[in-house]
Amino acid sequence: xxxxxxxxxxxxxxxxxxxxxxxxxxxxxxxxxxxxxxxxxxxxxxxxxxxxxxxxxxxxxxxxxxxxxxxxxxxxxxxxxxxxxxxxxxxxxxxxxxxxxxxxxxxxxxxxxxxxxxxxxxxxxxxxxxxxxxxxxxxxxxxxxxxxxxxxxxxxxxxxxxxxxxxxxxxxxxxxxxxxxxxxxxxxxxxxxxxxxxxxxxxxxxxxxxxx
Numbered sequence: 001x002x003x004x005x006x007x008x009x010x011x012x013x014x015x016x017x018x019x020x021x022x023x024x025x026x027x028x029x030x031x032x033x034x035x036x037x038x039x040x041x042x043x044x045x046x047x048x049x050x051x052x053x054x055x056x057x058x059x060x061x062x063x064x065x066x067x068x069x070x071x072x073x074x075x076x077x078x079x080x081x082x083x084x085x086x087x088x089x090x091x092x093x094x095x096x097x098x099x100x101x102x103x104x105x106x107x108x109x110x111x112x113x114x115x116x117x118x119x120x121x122x123x124x125x126x127x128x129x130x131x132x133x134x135x136x137x138x139x140x141x142x143x144x145x146x147x148x149x150x151x152x153x154x155x156x157x158x159x160x161x162x163x164x165x166x167x168x169x170x171x172x173x174x175x176x177x178x179x180x181x182x183x184x185x186x187x188x189x190x191x192x193x194x195x196x197x198x199x200x201x202x203x204x205x206x207x208x209x210x211x212x
Contacts, residue, residue, distance in 0.1 A: 069190060072127055073098060073182045077135070077164050080175035088168055090143075090175070094135070095161040096182050099189040104133040104182060106148050106157050111137045119181070126181035133157050135164060135180045142174035143167075 079090035107119050119134035121127040128134040135148060146166035150158045168174035 069184070069188070071130070071184055073184060074126060074179065076177070076179050078175070078177040079164065079166065080173070081168060083172045085171050088174070090146075090164075090166045090168065092164040093161065094133075094148075094157075094164060094180055097190070098182075098184055099160045100131070100182075100184070101159070101187040102131070103150070103157050103159050104128075104131050106133045106135065106155075106162065108135045108147050109137065110146075111140060118183075121181065123179050126179050128181040128183035130183040130185040132183045133162060133180065134182075135162075136178050137176060138178040140166075140176045142170050142172060143176050144169040146176070 073096060075094060077092040077094055079092040081088045081090050105118060107116050109115055109119060111123065115121065115134065115136075118129045118132035119127070120129075121134075121136075123136040123138045126134055126136045133148070137146070140146075144167045146164070147155060148157055149163045149165050150156050151161075151163075156162070164176075164178070166174075166176055
């Protein structure tokens with residue numbers, strides 16, 4: 001004949017279930033005299049809540065661990081051409097490592113000139129307002145007209161890069177170097193991270209990026 005389970009056996013089953021749940025999240029202290037009457041989901045949660053909270057990042061911890069997207073990216077450029085009686089042009093690629101929602105407004109600043117509105121700083125530490133690309137000249141040897149082009153050979157820039165161009169003024173060797181700064185904004189799309197390379201940004205070859 002089957003016997004109905006005693007009340008104590010049912011209580012032991014509840015206690016065993018509660019202890020197993022507690023062990024999964026961290027040990028809790030339960031005395032035999034109060035186990036049957038006070039071991040509830042609410043009491044278990046109250047006992048383990050402090051430990052589970054420690055498993056999650058606070059906003060302060062997240063901000064301290066993960067670098068915020070920079071508001072300005074910077075890089076360098078350089079070109080040189082050998083002496084020749086034939087027409088020549090110096091070219092240097094600038095690649096942002098970020099895609100803007102629209103092509104930036106481009107400014108070229110010859111060495112020693114004052115930056116226009118939208119640009120600030122110097123060749124040594126250039127800066128730019130959001131949506132502006134500021135190209136600073138550092139060293140120029142036998143250089144005439146210079147500026148920037150987009151990929152379609154038009155003046156300006158693409159949303160993700162530009163080309164510095166310059167025309168030598170004489171038939172001898174010519175060269176130029178400089179820096180650039182791009183002001184980004186909240187709509188900029190950044191290069192993805194490649195976890196297989198230790199979190200290194202997947203950037204196209206070209207001008208490097210320094211964070212503000």
